[in-house]
Amino acid sequence: VSLVDHELARRVVERALVRGGDLAELYAEDRMTFGLGLEEGIVERPQAGAERGASVRVVSGDASYFGHVDGLEEAELVRVADSVARALRADARAPAALAAAAGGARHPVKTAPQEVEAARKAEMLHACDERARSGAPEVAQVIASYAESRRRVEIYNSDGTSAADDRTRVRLGVTVVARRNGIVETGHETRGGHGGFEIVAERPEEVAAEAARKALTMLDAREAPSGQMPVVVGNGFGGVLLHEAVGHGLEADHVQKRASVYAGRLGDELAPRFVTAYDDGSRRSEWGSDGVDDEGTPTQTTTVIEEGRLSSYLYDLVRARRDRVAPTGNGRRESFRHLPVPRMTNTFFAPGDATPAELIAGAAHGLYAVSFGGGQVEPATGDFVFGVAEGYLIEGGKVTSPVRGATLVGNGLEVLRGIDGIAGDLDIATGYCGKAGQRVPAGVGQPHVRIRALTVGGTAA
């Protein structure tokens, strides 16, 4: 059953164009969420949400006019369409007839999480707590969380687009705090994807075990050194590096305003020939995947760096139109209350020929950054910062002592130029990406990657 009847959708789009505009769009959403937390062995903060609403957007030239409303009743949709149309001053435009609904690739849901009893989800968190504490008296605290969501969205626009997507995501996260002789360290691990409860059903306690391992390992850490050195970045969540240092700068809104270091660089050789990178929102069951994006464009594989050359930016409809290219399925929004903007989906480096061991052996003296606590970039300059959550010294080509407090600072263009090895162990992890006040799920990933030299800011005196 669709959220909005096709005939009503057609009328809303038509009304939105009564005072002109190049594109009118109706976006309808129904969202159900459930979440649960655990701390100090106690399951707490069970939270269930049910939201429905719609937004209307009219694009006229380079301007977007936008309004949204809670609820999907006819009167509400008509009111918001009329209100948005009032901002325009031209003559009415007739929309194209709506095509049959397109859905893009579906990501399988074997067990709908809503069908799984809440008690089982609570048991899962208890199992994580138990596993993290088992045999490790140093584990002082276990914080676990489970979240599921189902977002049904429909997009209708005056170009005739009619698209629907049904997105179910689940995610389990565990943070372990370990304490020994006044030293406190934390370890964090997540598992999630675009799919059903099956994603977390199998041995969820392994997520807790991994979080505990990280925290306990870091108890033996030394303060991180400072200075320039080779850095080997771990696979999986290490892909935050690509996401921050490169990906944001490829989003077409930054590029078109020349507020990106990658503006005007298409076709330029920015990295060695063995470096290829993708944004892929169609990758099956991946955390950042969808069937269609939030403008109804089917998600796709976009090669952003091909054998070292910058090959594509990431587009939504508005920016693609401006550059006269096809949209790449990157028009994403947090909810019906937000305007779509170009966003990454799952962004990752393609696997290379090396092994992680070879990369480390070739680094001589440097830093092995297994995973990051987070990162941030200024797209206009390419300057980025990452906090290393799990890191080790590399001494004489071997991984030695764990280090705490390491921060990597650098510049996206320098990092791309400085890549001197890529391993074959591609893995993609679950992240949340913030931009323009909107938070969306984003897959970050890569195989092990080595960078010739990066600035490490440590805490060692």
Add this chain to the structure above:
Amino acid sequence: VRAPGGGSGSDIEAAARLGVAAAVDAGVSDAEAWCEESVHREIRVYDGAVESLTDAGSHGVGLRVFLDGRSGYAYGTDLSDRGLAGLAQVAAAAASVSDPDEHAGLPETPGAAEVEGLCSPGLVDWDNGRRLELALEVERAARAHAGVSQVDEVVYADAQERVALANSRGFAGGYETTSAYAWASALAGEGADLMTGLGLGLARDPGALDPGAIGDEAADRAIGLAGARQPKGRRCPVLLDSFVAASFVGFIGAMLAADAVQRGRSLFAGREGEEIATEALRLADDGTARDGPASAPFDGEGSPRRRIPLIERGRLETYLFDALTARRAGRPGTASAVRSSYRSPPSVGTSNLTIEPGDRTVDELLLDAGDGLYVTDVAGLHSGVNPISGTFSVGASGRLIEDGELAAPVRELTIASDLVSMLRGVRAVGSEARWVPFGGSVHTAPVLIDEMTVSGA
């Protein structure tokens, strides 16, 4: 507390009461409904024209229920009788999943403080044409500076928000706030010399914003950093500007939440009553400040807001408590339950963190620093600070200080210390305080720190 302006304020108050009644009907022992309704507009301009214009309303309700020490939460956008009844069932079912906590429950002493000036009557006089003109003026001011190569983002936004809260112990209250803000991002320099600058202003209505000053600030910040290079590593005095000081203060405020303290997640655990900072530092959380963006008559669960001194002359006075953490500690609360929106249950947090200003201008602080670093931007605070040990290493940019004056711009550096050493190293707080929306809502002037480790090339 009556919602000023009336209108549909009474509708959400009615919905809040109905939500509580529905929950009680669903068999819970206590219930609370938080209802919100807002009208907001956002205008983004670029190159002298509208980039986007949003004019929208939204509403929602969050229902918190208690049953035998178990608590559950459900939220939604459907405020109809049927919607609220359904939500009550969902909240009650959610509660059955949680483990009991003997301290869970509604606050014992609900009420509302008198807070003046939350709502400006001036906002309704502004139509979208005037709003657009204000945004364009911000952009023109930024572009008027010769050194500015681009102004990539200019945003103006305002909102009227109404809140209604009711609970099964007979509390019912509501209030209305207005807010307006504008910010701009400017770029200066070309190629490898390019740097960005942010300018911002916030107030209760657009009439109190100074668009020229916002544009100028974005331009001045970008121009001041253009051509920045990576500096050599060193240990030196560090002057944090208001934006950066606010980010750190916000982080420290979060670590003073009793929840973090009681659960061993805060470096301030066990330090109440101790000297944790120099005499120069006085920090309070003031939920009733007249111009405070987060001010309100009551907190997220209906306890009356007041001003809470946190650090007085260097001494840690108290943590921040909501009803749950206060009961757990066996002491009165501080009305510090916060809600990010109707989508989440209340949790312990800060309202308006305020650092008592000192008596020295920025120029005098630079002179005091002598040779050091003036930090105008930090990045990666949340991944770079260990909340439990307090050690941090964060990315930064700014200007070198040489002989008491601003010198070469620098970037791609990190500043490292630990929060306790930093608090004990506060040499002076400046006199030019302002509201900054980073790290929550913070009112602060620049802060001079004795010494930090700066890492660069």
